[in-house]
Amino acid sequence: MAGMTITEKIFAKNAGKAKVSPGDNVWVSVDILMTHDVCGPGTIGIFHEKFGRNAKVWDKNRVVIIPDHYIFTADDKCHRNVQILRDFVREQGLPYYYDPEFVKNEPRMPNPYLDPTKTRYKGVCHKALPEEGHVRPGEILLGTDSHTCTAGAFGQFATGVGNTDAAFTLGTGKTWLKTPPTMKFAFRGEIPPYLTAKDLILAVIGEIGVAGATYKTMYFAGEGITSLTLEDRMTLTNMAIEAGGKNGVCDVDEKTLQYVRHRSHVKNWEVFKDDPDARYCYEKEWDLASFEPLVAKPHSPDNRDTAMNCRHVNIDQAYIGSCTGGKITDMIFAASILKGNVVKVPTFVVPGSTEVHADMKRLNLMGAEKGPNEKSIEDILLDAGCRVGPSGCSACLGGPSDTFGRLAGTEVCISTTNRNFPGRMGSMQASVYLASPLTVAASALTGHITDPRDYVVKPIQTGMAGVL
């Protein structure tokens, strides 16, 4: 009998079975269910319709609601949707809700938080979930957002679902899942200073295509992954969905344990490893030193090319943000290149969470507490001519027409986000290139797509940024 993978072991535990195999349909208990302002109202509507107007959620400590998509807009339907979340939170007595208290139910642009440390609002759900201790190894997380797979970086099973599935889980604590086969992507060596995990995942997606992992688990393994920060691992698992993956997962190590113990008040979670005789439907090993800085050209995340080959592409805008490329380490990567220089094109920076935003003000370029006469990461970005907006999903998915950084015409944009589908950032005529924060920052300085190798001469230290 073959051994099991991490994902199979988590499925077996939550299904109450000794063993599951790829293809098995199982009913599992769900540890955490997350929703947000775009899919929450529909989910809540189905919950009330199917379970009754007075129904209660299965476990109020396992429901997490994080408004993040359409916050900084004058569109009053968006504000109304936040109000629907608030009403539900009050009705159910939910403790884990991160309210944008500055959003009033009226048709005007809300004034953002003044101090990111003094708001309950968090920003992008996939960054906020682990920060707030809702992500733990060995658990099952469902979220009404396809990038819920990000949390697999912490050794759990996390995947995106629709409103109906979420409503079903809200009432029952359960869902049915088909056990996926696992693809193993092993990485050797240490990551060179001119690369980030974004380059690795663009390489993987370019290799297997946007449907290369459909219905499958993407397991990122090897010493190359251990060498990455948790934030960089999140960049890998975040984009598993861009290859069609059901989930992405990394091994749990000391970095994971340190993070989760520091963040979560729940202590009784389990760490799983792949058995030595676990079965994989695909295996490939890569040497980290073999990669070059990459981009995904319009209009698909698998349209891989090197930044070098695209050096003749002029850009009109650069964008640094999102659950993929708006973490504090991403900001340090970008600021390391932008420091002391001035951008040639409008460059929009959107912190992935209010914690990231607070850290941008608190930390220096080494990821340590800044001294009184030292520049913060945000200072460096502002000095370089970047525009820094409030935390949230912002222009990553276009959004309402008044969204910060949204594309409106025929712009060419280089972006640290995760999707470059037609129209994704707001304009059907625009062209979006996906790249690492290093490549985006270097390109912002030159006005054309630029390989960051000329700008990164020594390893970039991020210290404990994004950990404690």
Next chain:
Amino acid sequence: MQNIIRGKAYVLGDNIDTDQIIPAKFLSYNPSDPSERRYFGMYAMDGVPAGQMGLPNGNIRFVRPNEFKTDFTIVVGGKNFGCGSSREHAPLAIAEAGASIVIAEFYARIFFRNCVNGGYLVPCESVERLVEKIHTGDELTVNLGTCKVTNETRKTSHALKPLGDVAPIIEAGGVFQYAREAGMLKS
């Protein structure tokens, strides 16, 4: 679930993502409010590039401007239909416009799951690629019992894959009805 579905085909290409099926700017409508829900029908497929709207010729809107319903009953796609965002608004928009079935080579998993569990659309898989064999506007008859789609306009027919594991959920009309019938939920 109807076993025989007749109507006009609307043909799209590969990797039709959910931003194309329903662009993000329309997601502020609340699908649980009937007066807002119908706008998902109006804007279904609004994000498909014009040249890809209704193959082979393109420039055929799924829903005419300022209307809520489509003339097309059967959407035909290629590989990886419904990739990208988990938004359930996507199958809901296609169904709200009045279509009832999609036939694609294969699906992105969250879209497929949403079709099945939400009971919006029957997500059929074709045995061979149909994007070049069926034209937008062709009159089709889908027989889910015999797993066959007949093109009445071109006098051809093509095999469909059986629905498999999810057939009982589709037949029940969605995961809630399925769970009730299976005794997992109280009626």
